[in-house]
Structures are given as C-alpha cells and as structure tokens.
Amino acid sequence: MLITVTTTMAPATDLGFLLHKHPARLQSFDLSVGVAHVFYPEAAEDRCTAALLLEVDAIGLVRGRRGPSGDGFALGQYVNDRPYAASSMLSVAIKEVFRTALTGTCAARPELAATPIPLAIRVPSLPCRGGVDLARRLFEPLGWTLDATPSSLDPAFPSWGDSRYLDVRLTGTLRLADALNHLYVLLPVLDDGKHYWVSTDEVDKLVRAGGDWLAGHPDKALITNRYLSHRRELTAAALARLAEVDDVEPESLDNAVAPTAEAAEPERPTPLNVLRRGSVLAAVRASGARRVGDFGCGEGVLVRDLLAERAVEKVVATDVSARALQVAARKLKLDRLPDQQRARLDIFQSSLTYRDDRLAGLDAAVLMEVVEHVDPPRLAALERTVFGQAKPATVIVTTPNVEHNVRYETLTPGRFRHRDHRFEWTRAEFREWAESVAAAHGYAVRFLPVGVDDPEVGPPTQMAVFDVMAHPAIDPETAPTTTAMTAPTSAITASTAAATA
Incomplete structure (x- = not known):
C-alpha cells in the first residue's frame, strides 16, 4: 500500500x-x-x-x-x-x-x-x-x-x-x-x-491524535464510533472526553449513527439497545416467567437486567463464545455477587445448534439478536434445540429489520449492521420463518415492533413472542422443520460478501 x-x-x-x-x-x-x-x-x-x-x-x-x-x-x-x-x-x-x-x-x-x-x-x-x-x-x-x-x-x-x-x-x-x-x-x-483488537488504549490514541480538530468536526460521532470498532462503551468515553475539549455536551451515539423517524424532535432518542431490552423485559414480565434463559447472552447486559427482576427466581445464561462469557463474568462481577444472588444465576458455554439438557425446564427463553448470527443451514438445528428439545413455555426472539437499514445514514446499501450477521430479514421473511417454527413445534406467535415503527420501512428491530399451546395439533418431536425459508438467497450471498470483506 x-x-x-x-x-x-x-x-x-x-x-x-x-x-x-x-x-x-x-x-x-x-x-x-x-x-x-x-x-x-x-x-x-x-x-x-x-x-x-x-x-x-x-x-x-x-x-x-x-x-x-x-x-x-x-x-x-x-x-x-x-x-x-x-x-x-x-x-x-x-x-x-x-x-x-x-x-x-x-x-x-x-x-x-x-x-x-x-x-x-x-x-x-x-x-x-x-x-x-x-x-x-x-x-x-x-x-x-x-x-x-x-x-x-x-x-x-x-x-x-x-x-x-x-x-x-x-x-x-x-x-x-x-x-x-x-x-x-x-x-x-x-x-x-x-x-x-481495539481496547481502552485506543480512546487515548484517538483523543491524542484528534484533540485539536475532532471535537469540532460535524461527524465526530461517526468518526469516533468507527475508529473504536463500534464498541459502544469506548465510543461513549471518547465522545465525553472530546466534549471536554470542545466544551459542549457529548452527543448521543444512537442519534448520530441510527437516526429514527422522530430525529427532528429536539430531545435525544432513547438508544435502540435500551428500547430492545425494555421490550424483552416487558414480554418476560407479561409471561409470568420465573425461570428465564438468555440464550446467546453475549457480555451479559440482559442478564444483569433479569437479575434485577424480583419475580425472576432463576436465570440461565449461555453463549457459544468463551471470551464473551469471560467478559460477562467480569461485567457482572460474579466473584463479588452475594451468595443469594449468585445462586440465582447459571452461566455456561453452550451452542444452540446442539442438544443441551441444561436448557430444559425454563418458563421463558430469550434469543435477543441471535438468529442472524447463525449460518442459514444451521437454523433448523437451532429450531430443534430451542423449540423442540428445550421447549420453554415462552420464547422471545428479536432480530434486525433489514428494511429499516435505509434510515441509517452511515450504513452503505447492501451492508449488514454487524460484520458477523449471516443475514438480515425483512418483516415478511421474519414472519414467514416464525410462523413456520410455531406451527412445527406447537406454539402460537405474535409480532411486536421495537423502536419507532416507521410507516414506510417498519421498526429498526422486530420481535416475535412464541407461547406454547396447551394442546398442540402437531407432535413437535416428529414434526418436520422447514428450512427453505430460513434465509433468502440474496441474504446468504450478501453474508458471504460481508464475511470476506
């Protein structure tokens, strides 16, 4: 070069x-x-x-x-x-x-x-x-x-x-x-x-290199977010330090990188990840669940919120990434949790594409921004593990709405929101997948928007809530799992391009 x-x-x-x-x-x-x-x-x-x-x-x-x-x-x-x-x-x-x-x-x-x-x-x-x-x-x-x-x-x-x-x-x-x-x-x-790997040292590098000019740049939030590899906590810290340089209030990252239909309003919009967790917690509360699984818990942000729910007696948190679980343990301060609180949490490594009996016996399970990280040919295995074998009474699934991506000014056409996404569904594709899974495994499903429901392109996040039916018409252990609609061909092709970029 x-x-x-x-x-x-x-x-x-x-x-x-x-x-x-x-x-x-x-x-x-x-x-x-x-x-x-x-x-x-x-x-x-x-x-x-x-x-x-x-x-x-x-x-x-x-x-x-x-x-x-x-x-x-x-x-x-x-x-x-x-x-x-x-x-x-x-x-x-x-x-x-x-x-x-x-x-x-x-x-x-x-x-x-x-x-x-x-x-x-x-x-x-x-x-x-x-x-x-x-x-x-x-x-x-x-x-x-x-x-x-x-x-x-x-x-x-x-x-x-x-x-x-x-x-x-x-x-x-x-x-x-x-x-x-x-x-x-x-x-x-x-x-x-x-x-x-981008660590906290990168914040110092950015402020040192950009302190004289970045604080007043009209796209400082975009620059900061990308420079720090979209790590939200680092970006927030850097914007706060740049605000001290520029003597202004730090900008809302979500307002800068993910404008919504209400962006013209003077107040700052609530970050999408906060809205998403709020919607999931509301669905958990409505289900009356006392034993809740966070499948694909990542760094444990939702786990922390679930532990704060008094009605939740047990939280089962799993992720396929050992590193993510290490970060979650650090952020949740597991070594310092009171014994009573620690007894409420089981956290372990597990893959949702393989049977794991430790996932059974739950009132509710959450797959928050998980399915889009699974290769389309493996979605059928995830369906069998979660809906057929673990079979919680309620399953809550959220995933990006690809139609809403046009509202993100910094997202180039055809590119996914995260480099690890294998696909992103339209509302019709998500509905088709969810209804197929529900029919195959004896669930009823309803759909809810997360974030501003744009009249043209829909909400930024789409959510499906599956509730098991008391008398399913189909035996979920013998029912075939439909795989033809797991992801559109265009999404698979775009995923391959994104993975090789």
Whole structure:
C-alpha cells in the first residue's frame, strides 16, 4: 500500500526536515505488519514528494493471528485486499515512521513545523465504506479539497458498477502534523475496520491524535464510533472526553449513527439497545416467567437486567463464545455477587445448534439478536434445540429489520449492521420463518415492533413472542422443520460478501 505527500513550498526539500527523513536516502523500517519504506520520487526546490510504501507480510499476519477461530474463511485470511488497500496497517506505519512529525516538532525548522504549507496527498487505493460522499464529508471540514475516483469492480464488466476502492487526492494548506493526524485517524475510519483488537488504549490514541480538530468536526460521532470498532462503551468515553475539549455536551451515539423517524424532535432518542431490552423485559414480565434463559447472552447486559427482576427466581445464561462469557463474568462481577444472588444465576458455554439438557425446564427463553448470527443451514438445528428439545413455555426472539437499514445514514446499501450477521430479514421473511417454527413445534406467535415503527420501512428491530399451546395439533418431536425459508438467497450471498470483506 502506498501514500505520497507533495509540497510546493520554497524550498520544497524542507519537507525532509518536517518528516525527519532525508530526501537523498531510502529508509526502511521493520513493523509488526511488514516493512515500511520511505523514499522521495522527486526532490527539487520547487516541488518535493515523499512516499511511504508498506509491504505487508500477509502470511506472517495469519501465522501470528490470535483472533477468534472461524472468523472469516480460511482462504480469505490469505487472499484479501489488506496488502494493497490503505487501512489501519498504513495508519500504524504513519505513526511508527513519522512519529516525531505527528507531534508537530522540528528542531531544525521549528517555525516551519508551526506553519501551514501547501500539501497534496494521494492515496491510490483507499477502501471507503460510504463512497466518495463520505470521504468528502470527513476530509473537507478539515480544510481539504478532495478529488476521488472510484475503481470499477471489473473493467471488463462495466455493468457491475464501482467497487468501494477510491483513488483519493487531497489538496490544502495545512500544518504537516495536522495532515498526518487526519490520515492516521481517518484511514481506518473510512475502511471501517482495524487489523488489531481495539481496547481502552485506543480512546487515548484517538483523543491524542484528534484533540485539536475532532471535537469540532460535524461527524465526530461517526468518526469516533468507527475508529473504536463500534464498541459502544469506548465510543461513549471518547465522545465525553472530546466534549471536554470542545466544551459542549457529548452527543448521543444512537442519534448520530441510527437516526429514527422522530430525529427532528429536539430531545435525544432513547438508544435502540435500551428500547430492545425494555421490550424483552416487558414480554418476560407479561409471561409470568420465573425461570428465564438468555440464550446467546453475549457480555451479559440482559442478564444483569433479569437479575434485577424480583419475580425472576432463576436465570440461565449461555453463549457459544468463551471470551464473551469471560467478559460477562467480569461485567457482572460474579466473584463479588452475594451468595443469594449468585445462586440465582447459571452461566455456561453452550451452542444452540446442539442438544443441551441444561436448557430444559425454563418458563421463558430469550434469543435477543441471535438468529442472524447463525449460518442459514444451521437454523433448523437451532429450531430443534430451542423449540423442540428445550421447549420453554415462552420464547422471545428479536432480530434486525433489514428494511429499516435505509434510515441509517452511515450504513452503505447492501451492508449488514454487524460484520458477523449471516443475514438480515425483512418483516415478511421474519414472519414467514416464525410462523413456520410455531406451527412445527406447537406454539402460537405474535409480532411486536421495537423502536419507532416507521410507516414506510417498519421498526429498526422486530420481535416475535412464541407461547406454547396447551394442546398442540402437531407432535413437535416428529414434526418436520422447514428450512427453505430460513434465509433468502440474496441474504446468504450478501453474508458471504460481508464475511470476506
């Protein structure tokens, strides 16, 4: 991957002082992702260009991978765009190679480091989830003029349209340190992904790199959310710190990234995850359940709410991810829970696609934003496990309404809300699936909206509440499970594309 920085100030070769890299030398740097090279394709008094070329060690990255198993396809770990397209790896190279320049210090030319200079920056292959319009929204408020040309998916097939890769040229008069910090933050934001685990340290990095300009940016919530890999707690912390810099109240993340039909109202909308948990808890209360399962509990947010319900005597929390259960244990402070409270909770690892007798005997089970994470061919197994074998009296299922995705300004067409979603259903598809499951396993089902029920595209989340019938007409142990309607072909195809992106 390549990026070039050009200036026409006089003398232009002073760019070498600002970057702390001599124009007459080729310099190479070993990084965790490969080798970075800095060189000058041109170095004259009237025009000077510095190039940063990053050679990514794709094989080494896979060998050293410590991420979760099954993340993407095995071949996709080796064959992808990461060695060629500007991403968080290039941001790391900018930080490591131009560390002093990023701070805006230059002992040899201190006055030059503080002076805006004419700059032209080119990133020939920039992945941008949001297209040219989003790139312009992010760069132009910072003083840049942006010229971007999309690359076609295949020149031989023009009808396929454009890819998400842009040839970007930025021109403006800025301090070099500001320009480098803009790139350091915005490259992974436009790509909407990072090659490493995002922790609390990333908040400090973002505030340090963006403190002088991000606080006043009109899209600071979007930038912050993407930079921190959509981790809500980190995003909230970063926005609060940026608000201190800008001396304003922190923005509502949900208002910024998920506007609703009532966005014109002056009060801030309630976050969708809060509305979703409230709807689920209301359904649990209405069922009168005393033993409740949270199937696919993740990091335990709903578990905490269920434990706060006095009428709930037992909570069974399961997830297929051991790491998610570790996080849940930490957030729930299991080691410090009073004995009486701890006795109310069973939390363990389990897969909903395999029979597990520990899931039986419940009054209600919740699958909150779970089914869309299951591969379509495995949905029939989930149906048998939950509705046929565990068979709680009430099952509550929530899932995104894909029709509502057009209301999310930052979500590009055809892209799912989460990179791990295998599909997202329309209201008709969800209703068809739910009614089929109910008929096969002896349940009655009703449907409820979660969030603002948009008259055109429906609510952001759809919920189905299954109640077991006292005298089912069909034996659920022998009834066939319908799989033909588990997910539309287009959703499966889009899921495959999202997994390989």
